[in-house]
Amino acid sequence: MTFSLPSAAFTASAPVSAAVSAAAPRSAGLPAIRLFGLDLVDASADAAIAAMLAPGRRRVAFLNAHCGNVAAHDPAYAAALASADLVLPDGIGVELAARMQGQSFTANLNGTDLVPALLHEAALRGLSVFLFGAAPGVAEAAAAALTRRMSDLRIVGTRDGYEGARDSAAAIAAINASGADLLIVALGVPAQDLWLAEHAERLAPRLTLGVGALIDFLAGRQRRAPALVRRVRAEWVWRLAMEPRRMARRYLAGNPVFLARAATEALRLRGAIGVQRRLLDLAVAGGALLLLAPLFALIALAIRLESRGPALFRQTRIGRDGRPFTVFKFRSMHADAEARRDAFLASSDRAGICFKARHDPRVTCVGRVLRRFSLDELPQVFNVLRGEMSIVGPRPALPEEVAAYPAHARERLAVKPGLTGLWQVSGRAEISFERMVEMDRVHARSATIVLDLVVIALTFRALVTGRGAC
Numbered sequence: 103m104t105f106s107l108p109s110a111a112f113t114a115s116a117p118v119s120a121a122v123s124a125a126a127p128r129s130a131g132l133p134a135i136r137l138f139g140l141d142l143v144d145a146s147a148d149a150a151i152a153a154m155l156a157p158g159r160r161r162v163a164f165l166n167a168h169c170g171n172v173a174a175h176d177p178a179y180a181a182a183l184a185s186a187d188l189v190l191p192d193g194i195g196v197e198l199a200a201r202m203q204g205q206s207f208t209a210n211l212n213g214t215d216l217v218p219a220l221l222h223e224a225a226l227r228g229l230s231v232f233l234f235g236a237a238p239g240v241a242e243a244a245a246a247a248l249t250r251r252m253s254d255l256r257i258v259g260t261r262d263g264y265e266g267a268r269d270s271a272a273a274i275a276a277i278n279a280s281g282a283d284l285l286i287v288a289l290g291v292p293a294q295d296l297w298l299a300e301h302a303e304r305l306a307p308r309l310t311l312g313v314g315a316l317i318d319f320l321a322g323r324q325r326r327a328p329a330l331v332r333r334v335r336a337e338w339v340w341r342l343a344m345e346p347r348r349m350a351r352r353y354l355a356g357n358p359v360f361l362a363r364a365a366t367e368a369l370r371l372r373g374a375i376g377v378q379r380r381l382l383d384l385a386v387a388g389g390a391l392l393l394l395a396p397l398f399a400l401i402a403l404a405i406r407l408e409s410r411g412p413a414l415f416r417q418t419r420i421g422r423d424g425r426p427f428t429v430f431k432f433r434s435m436h437a438d439a440e441a442r443r444d445a446f447l448a449s450s451d452r453a454g455i456c457f458k459a460r461h462d463p464r465v466t467c468v469g470r471v472l473r474r475f476s477l478d479e480l481p482q483v484f485n486v487l488r489g490e491m492s493i494v495g496p497r498p499a500l501p502e503e504v505a506a507y508p509a510h511a512r513e514r515l516a517v518k519p520g521l522t523g524l525w526q527v528s529g530r531a532e533i534s535f536e537r538m539v540e541m542d543r544v545h546a547r548s549a550t551i552v553l554d555l556v557v558i559a560l561t562f563r564a565l566v567t568g569r570g571a572c
Contacts, residue, residue, distance in 0.1 A: 132188070133425075135205050138170060138367060140183055142191045142200075146209050150190065151220050154309055155227065160187040161302055162311035163295050164213050167195030167360035172292050179292035182299035190216070199364030201489035204376065204422065204518055213313045217286070218320070221248060224284055225255040232280050232307065234273065235263035235288030236317040244321035258282050263289045270301060278306040285310040288317035378551050379492060386493045386558065387486035394480060401432055401468075401477060408468045411437035414481060419498035422518045427490040429498055430481035434469025435462075482521050494554040495520025496542040514542045527560035 132153050134141035142165060143150055154162060163169075163186040173180040183189055190211040191197065200207055224231060233241040241260035249255055259280035267273055267289060277285055285307040287294045294312030302310070402413035415433040418426050465473065472478040485491040491498065498519035504512075524541040545553070 133208075135191075135200050135203075135207060137165075137196065137199055137203070137364075138173070139180075140165060140189050142189050142196065142207070143211065144191075144205075144208050147211060147216055147219060150188070150209075150211055150216065151223050154188065154220060154311075155223060155229070157308075159308050160310075161298055162186060162188045162190065162309065163298075164190050164192040164211075164312070164314070165196055166193040166212075169291050170196070170199075170360050170364075176292055179296060182292070182295040185299055186295070195360050195364075199360070199367070202364050202377075202380070203367070204380065204489060205425075206427075206489045213316050214319060217311075217313055217316055218248075218251075221255055221284075222252055225252045228254075228256075229283040230256040230258045230281060231284045231286060232259040232261075232277050232282035233257060233286050233288075233317055234261045234277065235267070235286075235290075235294065235313075236315070236321070238262040238264060238266070240321045241288075241317055244317045247322050248320060267297075270297070274301055274304050278304075282307045283309065286317070287312045288314060290314060379554065380489075382551060382554060383486050383493050387483040390480075390483050391487070394483075397477075398480065401472065401480075404468045405433055405466075409433075409436055409466050418501060419519070420501055420504045420515065421490055421498055422515060424504065424512075424515050426501065427485070427498075429491075430484050432472055432478040432481060434466060434472045434478045435464040436466060476526075479521060486521065490518070492518045492520045493522065494557045495523055495545070497523065497526070510543070511539045513546060514539060517546045522557060522561040524557060527557055527563070 132149060133144040135144045136142070143153075145153070154160060163183050165173075165183065169183070169192075173183055190213075191200070191207050192212045193210065197207055197210060221231060233245055235241065236244070239262070241262060245257040245260050249257060259276060259282060261267070261273055261276055285305060287298060287310065289297060289312070291312075291314060294314070298305070298310050298312055405413045411433060413433060415431045415435075416428050417431070419429040421427045469478065482491055486493060495518050496514040499507075499514070504515070507514075524545050525538040
């Protein structure tokens with residue numbers, strides 16, 4: 103392991119180039135959710151790391167609530183974020199902002215968890231790393247700590263973010279001379295991303311990313327925090343313990359400011375009806391969860407007593423805009439039901455693509471009661487609270503069903519799927535696939551709060567009568 107000697111405090115006064123300012127937001131081919139004019143990566147940690155380490159040059163930035171607040175008042179920083187090849191969602195504030203728009207990130211790609219995993223994968227691939235930033239001596243301590251944890255990791259240089267960053271030309275020369283494949287920059291927000299954007303063409307490493315105060319964290323300075331904080335291992339908790347006044351101002355004041363801005367953005371993009379429907383979803387789902395908790399426990403007990411396997415059933419369904427998500431249901435079939443599905447497709451009671459069989463032998467005795475009154479669907483209140491579903495909307499379809507959709511049926515995917523909808527209160531399994539699609543298309547085009555309330559009221563009648571259930 104070799105280290106460059108620190109040489110010259112950092113001032114980020116240089117403007118971002120015109121080319122950077124004009125660049126469109128990107129996500130390097132990964133799925134993305136657009137927030138505040140940025141395409142934020144919507145992928146698992148493994149997928150994000152694979153994209154970051156793929157052949158080619160990439161600049162990566164993280165966006166959390168504090169970053170969003172700074173970018174709102176700093177056009178150069180906003181341009182630097184927009185020109186990054188990957189912008190990663192970091193923290194609960196960004197997750198809540200997405201949910202206000204009816205979307206949800208696959209994973210929270212916060213730097214505390216992602217960067218060590220990235221470095222581990224880099225070590226496996228034989229890639230080298232340069233650490234740039236933090237107070238004198240901290241990058242060296244982080245390098246030593248990392249190599250103790252990852253013996254194969256090659257850290258080919260370090261440089262502090264004070265005197266070592268004063269002369270950008272000297273810093274770039276040291277970085278390039280090291281031959282590093284990855285450059286980890288911890289100069290703080292917005293300085294690190296401004297610096298990386300300004301010098302992107304001069305930096306030789308194929309992957310560059312700004313990581314805030316992460317080098318301090320990697321150096322083990324969290325050991326000064328209380329034992330409870332160390333067990334939690336949350337970077338923001340550690341920072342709050344280290345710098346209580348500054349971090350309290352950032353998190354306790356900054357997050358509400360960010361979320362207020364996110365709510366304004368959601369209103370602009372979705373309109374008042376979208377926000378009203380989300381509030382209705384939260385009120386109904388939250389109230390149902392509180393009122394029905396004892397019933398949930400009784401149902402789970404009955405399922406477990408009758409047949410082997412978990413009480414909850416998880417299945418991949420397709421949601422709004424064709425995005426897959428995991429739906430929750432009470433298990434109403436034997437544990438091997440999915441494996442036996444193909445054998446019963448010919449016995450479907452519904453004409454068209456969606457499979458429904460009134461006398462499906464895979465259904466348990468408890469399951470028949472649950473299906474009769476649609477109680478198996480109750481755990482989907484968790485999907486509603488998570489923003490993946492609404493109370494009222496099209497039922498979420500299986501991936502293989504969506505793959506077989508005719509073109510007009512894909513309009514069902516324009517809105518979030520729901521716990522109940524027009525077809526459920528009009529006969530459920532008695533309704534043909536084509537008729538169901540037409541009802542869902544009508545609802546997607548003309549949804550209102552009044553219509554949703556009517557459908558919710560009619561749902562209770564359908565549950566009591568059990569009409570069309572199977």
